[in-house]
Amino acid sequence: MLSLPCFILSDAHVGAAPAATADALVAFLRRLRSEPGSLILNGDILDFWFEWRRSIPSFALPVLGALRELRAAGMPITWIAGNHDCWGGDVLRDIVGVTYQTTPLRVQLGPWDVQVEHGDGLRGDADRGYLRVKPILRHPLSVWAFKLVHPDFGTRLALGTSTASRVHSAEDNGTGLRDIAIARVMAAGGPNVVVFGHSHVAGITRAPNGGVYANPGGWGAVPRYLKLTETRLELIELTASGEDRCLDAVEYGADETLPDPTKGVGRIGRDEAVDGRALDR
Secondary structure, eight states: OOOOSSSEEOOHHHOTTTTTHHHHHHHHHHHHHSOOEEEESSOOBBBOOHHHSOOOOOOGEEEEEHHEEEEEEEOOOEEEOOOOOOOOOOOIIIIIOEEEEEOEEEEEETTTTEEEEETTTTTTTGHHHHHHHHHHHHHHHHHHHHHHHHHHEEEEEOOOOOOOOOOOOTTTHHHHHHHHHHHHHHSSSOOOOOOOOOOOOOOEEOOSSHHHEOOOOOOTTEEEEEESSSSSEEEOOOOOOOOEEEEEETTOOOOOOOOOOGGGOOOTTOOOOBTTOOOOO
């Protein structure tokens, strides 16, 4: 069962990203062994994942080992499939020990009613091409056929044709997913927090009714994560000094409003702001 504090990250794309990306992720997971709470991995943690009968992609081993150690330390972990790691199975569930699912997560965490989804294929016309191939890629016959491919060739083929990288970000600067999230938190019976990944655009946005949209951004670009507590949702960045830095936060029940939607959801950089608000350096 997931509990607070809850840590959420996404889009590390281990396998395509530089080795430093995986190293930072492994170090972070090992640090969590001494923390209470739970962890949600919101998709595309691996740039490619497939479980052959007796083989798995070797580049994933350090991350999977750190996750197994974290589970052994008692932290619950839920892994939500992204568009790059959607072929999870028994290795993740039974050997690593995570709760792996291909559907969105809706969970009550303290006062927060949280919905977590990777975010691929949600933007209608903008994702039309992907929506055509998604059911084919995830069809049981496609999975069966790919099992016939030698693991070395299959892994090389998948990584070679991947368009993801640690610097990828959405062409709409994240506004498409933000608008979908705001509509969800504004709807009757909707959650009061929606978390997406996928766009690689980090930020926190407050809706007029008090609901929140949050995206940790792409871990492969700059290691960032969300931390949810009883009273606060924070967007946090790892720094070279080892001291994490809070980039933005909202308090539960705080009276904040939605920023001007024409300004987009600006990517957070070292000297940039979050949703038009200056960061406290």
